[in-house]
Amino acid sequence: MSQSAAAQGRPRLQAPPGAVDTHMHIYLPGRFPYPPGPAAQPAEKNVAMYTAMLARIGVERAVIVQPAAYGLDNRCTLAAIAEMGERARGVATVGPDVTDAELQRLTDAGIRGARFFMLGGAVLRWEQLEGIAARVAAFGWHLHLQFDGREFPERLPLLQRLPGQLVIAHNGKYLEPVPPEHPAFRALLTLVESGRCWVKLSAPYETSRSGPPTYDDVGALAKALVRTAPERMLWASNWPHPGEPEDAKPDEAMLLDTLLDWAPDDATRRRILADNPAQLYGF
Numbered sequence: 502m503s504q505s506a507a508a509q510g511r512p513r514l515q516a517p518p519g520a521v522d523t524h525m526h527i528y529l530p531g532r533f534p535y536p537p538g539p540a541a542q543p544a545e546k547n548v549a550m551y552t553a554m555l556a557r558i559g560v561e562r563a564v565i566v567q568p569a570a571y572g573l574d575n576r577c578t579l580a581a582i583a584e585m586g587e588r589a590r591g592v593a594t595v596g597p598d599v600t601d602a603e604l605q606r607l608t609d610a611g612i613r614g615a616r617f618f619m620l621g622g623a624v625l626r627w628e629q630l631e632g633i634a635a636r637v638a639a640f641g642w643h644l645h646l647q648f649d650g651r652e653f654p655e656r657l658p659l660l661q662r663l664p665g666q667l668v669i670a671h672n673g674k675y676l677e678p679v680p681p682e683h684p685a686f687r688a689l690l691t692l693v694e695s696g697r698c699w700v701k702l703s704a705p706y707e708t709s710r711s712g713p714p715t716y717d718d719v720g721a722l723a724k725a726l727v728r729t730a731p732e733r734m735l736w737a738s739n740w741p742h743p744g745e746p747e748d749a750k751p752d753e754a755m756l757l758d759t760l761l762d763w764a765p766d767d768a769t770r771r772r773i774l775a776d777n778p779a780q781l782y783g784f
Contacts, residue, residue, distance in 0.1 A: 512558050512754040514761050517771045521562040521778035524670060524701050524737030525551065527581035528568060536572050538622065543570060546741040548584045554740060558754050560774075564613075564782055566645070567594045568743065569622045575607065582611040590782040592616045592645045595637070597629050604640050612642070613782050614668060619648035627656075631663065638664040643699075643781065650675035653688035666697050666781070671704040671739070672726070678710050678718040681725045693730050699781060700726050702763060702773065703737035706751050707744070714755050715762040723763040727773070734773045735781070736760060 528546045535542045555563065563585060567578045575593045582589045592614040593607050615637045617625055625633070634644055643666035648656070650673035660667060673689045680686070692698040702723045705716035727734055736757070742750045764770045778784065 510557055510752060510754050512757040514758050514770065516559045516561075516757065517775045519562065519779060519784065520560045520774040521564065521735075521782070521784065522555065522560050522738045522740070523564045523735040523778050523782070524566050524703050525563055525740040526566055526568040526743060527551065527577060528570065528741075529577050529580065532580070533571070533574065533577040535570050536574055538572060538624070541570060541622070541743065543568075543741070543743055548581050551740060552585070554738070554753055558738075558757050560738075560757070562588045562590075562778070562784055564590050564592060564737075564778070566592045567616050569618045569620075569624075570743075572624045575612075579607075579610050579612075590784065594618070594624065595633060596625065597632050597636075599633075599636065601636075601639075604637065604642075608640050608642070614643040614645045616645045617647070619646070627659070630659065634663045634665065641665075643668050645670065647671065647674055650689065651677060651679065651685045653685045653692075657688045657691065660692055660698075661695065666699065667692065668699045668701065668735075668781070670701050671707060672700065672702060672719050672722050674704075675708055675719075675722070678708060679722075680718075681721050686722060686725070690725070690729055693726065693733065698730075699733040699735055699777070700730075701735045701737045702726070702760070703735075703756075704739040704742075705756075705759065706742075707739075713751065715759055720759065720763055723759070727764050727769065731764070731769050731772055733777060734764075735778050736773050 591612045593612045645668045647670040705719035709716040709719045711717045738753045
């Protein structure tokens with residue numbers, strides 16, 4: 502199938518059974534108004550819109566990640582998980598005063614991780630990370646981190662002493678692209694080599710300077726990550742691509758097809774798309 506097929510919305514890569522999109526968001530401002538704050542407030546993007554996209558690219562399951570726009574109010578994410586049923590798991594955002602009862606309720610509703618979004622619009626601070634990490638580890642949750650990857654060298658000692666599993670978003674999210682030999686990327690590899698750090702191969706368009714279809718600058722990092730620990734790599738669409746203009750959002754089929762370049766063979770791609778997320782999220 503030609504590259505034009507991806508441009509028309511169908512991927513060249515045929516996803517394996519049980520494939521998971523491990524990072525996406527749902528926005529329902531009509532049902533769940535946004536709390537006041539600095540985060541952007543996107544238009545409605547609902548489960549029906551999202552599942553139509555999944556059907557188009559041939560992916561079955563999803564991990565619904567709490568958007569920054571909703572802060573600590575997880576109701577929209579929980580409603581979306583409930584609507585998708587067993588096809589979905591979730592990542593919530595919780596504060597240091599969250600109760601054990603609430604953590605159990607969230608776990609029962611399909612939440613498997615705690616999100617720390619440490620960029621513009623953040624509702625949590627770095628000094629709160631250790632305390633929350635200790636609380637959620639008791640419920641089997643992982644920590645989901647998104648911050649400027651150029652900070653990895655200074656954050657590494659903290660990240661290394663946290664309990665449980667760590668998940669790093671968007672290829673490390675280097676806001677200024679770095680080469681694979683850069684100290685900030687070597688610090689991420691050190692974390693990955695520890696055996697308890699996973700990375701989402703996702704949203705290259707947010708940081709790439711080289712651009713589609715394979716985003717070669719970010720792709721070089723993705724390839725190095727796949728070589729280092731294919732058993733802990735994940736793929737995600739980042740639908741509906743918050744922050745991108747409506748008329749410039751990337752085609753999810755093209756984003757899925759980046760794995761044809763970033764991962765060397767069908768067996769590795771099957772691990773990234775299906776086996777690894779099934780293990781991490783309990784599908």
